Amino acid sequence: MKRSWTGRPVPPNGLVAGSLLAAAFVAYGIWGFRATAVLGFAVRSSTPLALAAMCGILCERTGVINIGIEGQMLLGAFAGFFGAAAFGVVAGVAAAVVLGALVGAFLALCAVTWRVDQIIAGAVINIAAAGFTSFLYRPGRVIGSLPTWRIPLLGDLPLLGPVLFRAQPLTYLTFVVVIGLQVALFRTPWGRRTTAVGEHPGAADTVGIDVARYRYGNVVAGGALAGLAGALLSVEITGSFDRGMTAGRGFLALAIVIMGRWRPALAWAAALFFGVLSGLVNQLNFDRVFDVPPQFVAMLPYATTIVVLAIFSTRVRPPAAAGRPYP
Amino acid sequence: MHTDRLRPVLLPVAAVAVAVAIGAAIVLAAGASPVAAATAIWVAAFSGTDAIAATLEKATPLLFAGLAVIVGVRAGLFNIGAQGQLLVGAITSAYAGYRLAGLPPAVHLPLCLAIGILSGALPALLAGVLRATRGVHEVIVTIMLNTILVNLTDWLAGGPWMEQGQPVSRTPAIAGSARMARVAGLPVGFLLAVAMAFVVWFVLDRTTFGFRLATVGANRNAAHYAGISVAGATVAAMTLSGALAGLGGAVESLGIVGRFEPGFNAGLGFDGITIALLARVSPRAVIPAAVLIGALRASSTQLQARARLAPEIVDVVLAIALLLVAAPLILRWLLRLRPGSCRTEVQLTRGWGA
Amino acid sequence: MYTKKATFGTVALAGLLALSLGATACGSGGSASAKPVEAPIAMKGFSGDCASKDVFCVGLVTDVGKVDDKSFNQSAWQGAARAAVAAGGHAEYIETVDPKDYAKNIQSFLDRKADVVVTVGFAIGDATATAAKANPAVHFIGVDAFQATTIPNLTGLVFNEDKAGFMAGALAGLLTKTNVVAAVLGTDKVPPVVAFGKGWENGAKFTNPKVKVLTTYHPGGLDVAFNDPTWGAQTAKQALDNTADVIFGAGGKTGNGALLEVARQQGAYCVGVDSDQWETVPGARGCLVTSAEKDIEDGVATLIGQIRDGSVKGGNSFGEVGLAPFHDFEEKVPAAVKTKIEGIVRDIGSGKIPTGVN
Numbered sequence A: 001m002k003r004s005w006t007g008r009p010v011p012p013n014g015l016v017a018g019s020l021l022a023a024a025f026v027a028y029g030i031w032g033f034r035a036t037a038v039l040g041f042a043v044r045s046s047t048p049l050a051l052a053a054m055c056g057i058l059c060e061r062t063g064v065i066n067i068g069i070e071g072q073m074l075l076g077a078f079a080g081f082f083g084a085a086a087f088g089v090v091a092g093v094a095a096a097v098v099l100g101a102l103v104g105a106f107l108a109l110c111a112v113t114w115r116v117d118q119i120i121a122g123a124v125i126n127i128a129a130a131g132f133t134s135f136l137y138r139p140g141r142v143i144g145s146l147p148t149w150r151i152p153l154l155g156d157l158p159l160l161g162p163v164l165f166r167a168q169p170l171t172y173l174t175f176v177v178v179i180g181l182q183v184a185l186f187r188t189p190w191g192r193r194t195t196a197v198g199e200h201p202g203a204a205d206t207v208g209i210d211v212a213r214y215r216y217g218n219v220v221a222g223g224a225l226a227g228l229a230g231a232l233l234s235v236e237i238t239g240s241f242d243r244g245m246t247a248g249r250g251f252l253a254l255a256i257v258i259m260g261r262w263r264p265a266l267a268w269a270a271a272l273f274f275g276v277l278s279g280l281v282n283q284l285n286f287d288r289v290f291d292v293p294p295q296f297v298a299m300l301p302y303a304t305t306i307v308v309l310a311i312f313s314t315r316v317r318p319p320a321a322a323g324r325p326y327p
Numbered sequence B: 001m002h003t004d005r006l007r008p009v010l011l012p013v014a015a016v017a018v019a020v021a022i023g024a025a026i027v028l029a030a031g032a033s034p035v036a037a038a039t040a041i042w043v044a045a046f047s048g049t050d051a052i053a054a055t056l057e058k059a060t061p062l063l064f065a066g067l068a069v070i071v072g073v074r075a076g077l078f079n080i081g082a083q084g085q086l087l088v089g090a091i092t093s094a095y096a097g098y099r100l101a102g103l104p105p106a107v108h109l110p111l112c113l114a115i116g117i118l119s120g121a122l123p124a125l126l127a128g129v130l131r132a133t134r135g136v137h138e139v140i141v142t143i144m145l146n147t148i149l150v151n152l153t154d155w156l157a158g159g160p161w162m163e164q165g166q167p168v169s170r171t172p173a174i175a176g177s178a179r180m181a182r183v184a185g186l187p188v189g190f191l192l193a194v195a196m197a198f199v200v201w202f203v204l205d206r207t208t209f210g211f212r213l214a215t216v217g218a219n220r221n222a223a224h225y226a227g228i229s230v231a232g233a234t235v236a237a238m239t240l241s242g243a244l245a246g247l248g249g250a251v252e253s254l255g256i257v258g259r260f261e262p263g264f265n266a267g268l269g270f271d272g273i274t275i276a277l278l279a280r281v282s283p284r285a286v287i288p289a290a291v292l293i294g295a296l297r298a299s300s301t302q303l304q305a306r307a308r309l310a311p312e313i314v315d316v317v318l319a320i321a322l323l324l325v326a327a328p329l330i331l332r333w334l335l336r337l338r339p340g341s342c343r344t345e346v347q348l349t350r351g352w353g354a
Numbered sequence C: 001m002y003t004k005k006a007t008f009g010t011v012a013l014a015g016l017l018a019l020s021l022g023a024t025a026c027g028s029g030g031s032a033s034a035k036p037v038e039a040p041i042a043m044k045g046f047s048g049d050c051a052s053k054d055v056f057c058v059g060l061v062t063d064v065g066k067v068d069d070k071s072f073n074q075s076a077w078q079g080a081a082r083a084a085v086a087a088g089g090h091a092e093y094i095e096t097v098d099p100k101d102y103a104k105n106i107q108s109f110l111d112r113k114a115d116v117v118v119t120v121g122f123a124i125g126d127a128t129a130t131a132a133k134a135n136p137a138v139h140f141i142g143v144d145a146f147q148a149t150t151i152p153n154l155t156g157l158v159f160n161e162d163k164a165g166f167m168a169g170a171l172a173g174l175l176t177k178t179n180v181v182a183a184v185l186g187t188d189k190v191p192p193v194v195a196f197g198k199g200w201e202n203g204a205k206f207t208n209p210k211v212k213v214l215t216t217y218h219p220g221g222l223d224v225a226f227n228d229p230t231w232g233a234q235t236a237k238q239a240l241d242n243t244a245d246v247i248f249g250a251g252g253k254t255g256n257g258a259l260l261e262v263a264r265q266q267g268a269y270c271v272g273v274d275s276d277q278w279e280t281v282p283g284a285r286g287c288l289v290t291s292a293e294k295d296i297e298d299g300v301a302t303l304i305g306q307i308r309d310g311s312v313k314g315g316n317s318f319g320e321v322g323l324a325p326f327h328d329f330e331e332k333v334p335a336a337v338k339t340k341i342e343g344i345v346r347d348i349g350s351g352k353i354p355t356g357v358n
Helices: A013-031 A033-061 A069-087 A089-113 A118-136 A160-164 A169-187 A189-199 A201-206 A211-238 A249-259 A264-287 A294-312 B002-029 B034-045 B049-074 B082-099 B105-134 B138-158 B188-206 B208-218 B220-225 B230-257 B268-278 B286-298 B300-307 B313-326 B328-335 C002-028 C072-086 C099-111 C122-134 C161-175 C191-207 C229-241 C252-263 C296-309 C335-350
Strands: C057-064 C090-096 C116-120 C139-143 C154-158 C180-185 C212-217 C246-250 C269-274 C288-294 C315-318 C321-323
Touching: A013 A033, A033 A069, A033 A160, A033 A169, A033 A189, A033 A211, A033 A249, A033 A264, A033 C229, A069 A089, A069 A118, A069 A211, A069 A249, A089 A118, A089 A211, A118 B268, A118 B313, A169 A189, A169 A211, A169 A264, A189 A201, A189 A211, A201 A211, A211 A249, A211 C229, A211 C252, A249 A264, A249 A294, A249 B138, A264 A294, A264 C212, A264 C229, A294 B105, A294 B138, B002 B034, B002 B313, B034 B049, B034 B286, B034 B300, B049 B082, B049 B188, B049 B208, B049 B230, B049 B268, B049 B286, B082 B105, B082 B138, B082 B230, B082 B268, B105 B138, B105 B230, B188 B208, B188 B230, B188 B286, B208 B220, B208 B230, B220 B230, B230 B268, B268 B286, B268 B313, B286 B313, B300 B313, B300 C090, B300 C099, C057 C072, C057 C099, C057 C122, C072 C090, C072 C116, C072 C296, C090 C099, C099 C116, C099 C122, C116 C122, C116 C296, C122 C139, C122 C154, C139 C296, C154 C296, C161 C180, C161 C191, C161 C246, C161 C269, C161 C288, C161 C321, C161 C335, C180 C191, C180 C229, C180 C252, C191 C212, C191 C246, C191 C288, C191 C335, C212 C229, C229 C246, C229 C252, C246 C252, C246 C288, C252 C269, C321 C335
Parallel strands: C057 C090, C057 C116, C116 C139, C139 C154, C154 C315, C180 C212, C180 C246, C246 C269, C269 C288
Antiparallel strands: C288 C321
């Protein structure tokens, strides 16, 4: 089995993906459009979570804990919507990415230069984001929507077509980002250096890696992704901004980072897992499969997660230097 | 020498002062009057017994939640689930409060508090045990539990424990024998919270148990080799943290709301994180921090009525204050203070604590 | 190296501030491509001496929420402001942040000698009743607050949401081509939402016995159930994938998200709730065939007028419910359907057709 440079075995992503795909088609064979509906919901609800989790992975891999993802997303959603209202949707998405990156720069400034406690810096971002967006919000703006792109041929596939290949631009961008990060983290010098900075900054420093520069770069890039996740909510999915519309997704992303063991592909799988469970909840309600209070159905994904982790968790190991300033 | 002793006090005070100044600028920019805003906060939060009581009532759950977060942090654990634990404590104590009506107050009230404490401790215990025995991260488990417990309490309050004969999701009113009154104009819950802050301070800073928690929090491996049970400390810290949050919920129900109603306790657990940070993870400093935030929160009515300000301004000022407390460097630069020791930064993160 | 980092940080911080100010600028002014929505009436505030007999002052306390919520708080405020101005008086609002402050917010208007206090939402009902009993000289209006016992100076403005839901559902039953309609709802813990949903279901089955009604509630606590447009949009898409072609979005921002999603899809209708959402959610105009309306704005304004002329009564006042105009769909809804719906609306209003919701 292949091993990463830290000596841990790399999970066979192809095999996992292949068996999940096979399971999806079996479900499609049995339940038809219901499987399409649930998996479609899963993919759509996973994209903002996955992007937010990518932010968490980038930051933590490089040694900076970011609990401010929720705030970065909210600011991204705000900038995205009002940018789109003023200058069009493309500008809106750009504004979200830029604001997210700037907040990332602020986090890096706190964590790296000022050596502020990282949990505090993140909490500041969350509180400030909620306060400012709510204080500055004015109703009454409308924006155009992003187009739906149907990929030729792939879009006509059964199941996979409607679930993956008839989506909006930022969804495709999310696919590219996740796969790109997976490759970049494990197959490029940048990825190895990033991991080194997060695991053992002292050693990284002695071999000539500029720890501060790596931390700044990755936390800013992560912020850009969190901003993009916000734009996904406001510009692509809803075409509106509402106060507190992130509704805790940035916190859920923290859990997804850990469930995904700080690996992009695995984190996306964890986001999809949440998506499938939530989609199933809706589908069970739609089909009145059983008559239980919605609150209990709603607990299902979260309780399942705890049980799954309790049973299958081998001790999950975070990057060793996460949360610690260097030098 | 005395400057070093003063610094920990000076810094947060200066931070709050600067934050208020920046807040005033924002108020001006928003087209309102900072003087009117200041008057509004004064009138709402401190002018007279009722205003002070209102402030302290707002501060009470924040104090408990802040203490809960602190106990976890000392052992290197981030209990993001204080919100959920507080909700369970609030609803079970309310249930005991109306269900066991007829008991003498001397029995009923302590019993309700104890039930709140126990039920708040329970989910935290689960998170602690999973962490200690299975290595499942407490941040994930407590985030999951928050959602589970919100749903559970919503269901209880709108289902089996709902007050009959009316449409609102809520429990019946708590019997008089379990209500916490005011003593000399001060809410009893607040006095309890202050007492608890001193107990937590004593336990964390003056006992072997507290030392063990701190050792585990500082370095798990070192603690292990020093013969401290890391698993035991983890479970104990989480349970204690949950118990404090649960007690906060119970005091909310028994002392302020008078029943359990969904939405009445929203956000308190998360405010607890803010308070713990503002207090720089010191149990005694939580008291002024909670009173400060309680005063700001209590003034939302008057801020609107007198200064015509959107109530979100409070969050904006809080965020700035928190940032300044967290980053003394900014404050020194702003106030042109002489660079002092580099060790004034608060450090609560000890990584994800592997 | 250190200085370089610090400089970069300062630049970043400055940029952040600049951008946030920029965002304010475009938030408060500028032009939008589509027609802007009506913003809530700005507050002028009490002026003059409210204690005087000649100065008429109306105070409004929101449920947890803001007067720009494009929903019931906004409608109630517009009604109160309109009626106060019509009577030559003044109106003011206070937005509740913490439900524990209900009583305090009401009291702040009593302290300032308001003549009328309007409270919005059933959760604030208890605090309103307590204040009404203690202040017999002030008249109170409780929007959505059903009065089980009559207090002479408190009028509950209530609505038969099940009727509005039934009318909309009946229309959906006639419009659907796939015989599948759906409702994306806020939470089952708020009775009006449940009444809308059940009415919708029974209405659809009334006009179309073959119809399948898909119903789902937001799986979150009360604090997010009405404020998650993302979930609303994605759930609406799931309903569309289940071949639903008429979708009812009822649940604040969550429901609005559902409307906005349906508007992006070809050939599906959506139905709004509470107010005419053609006005409040312009992004949904592409699918919005009607809204299941409860006329809070007129209800509040009418009651304030009655308080002014002394004809008001305590207890419950039932406000108007109905269907909003078809707007862009005026041409597309077949004449036969319109006739049938007009009949159903009439019979529901008179009680000739029961909604089957208790």
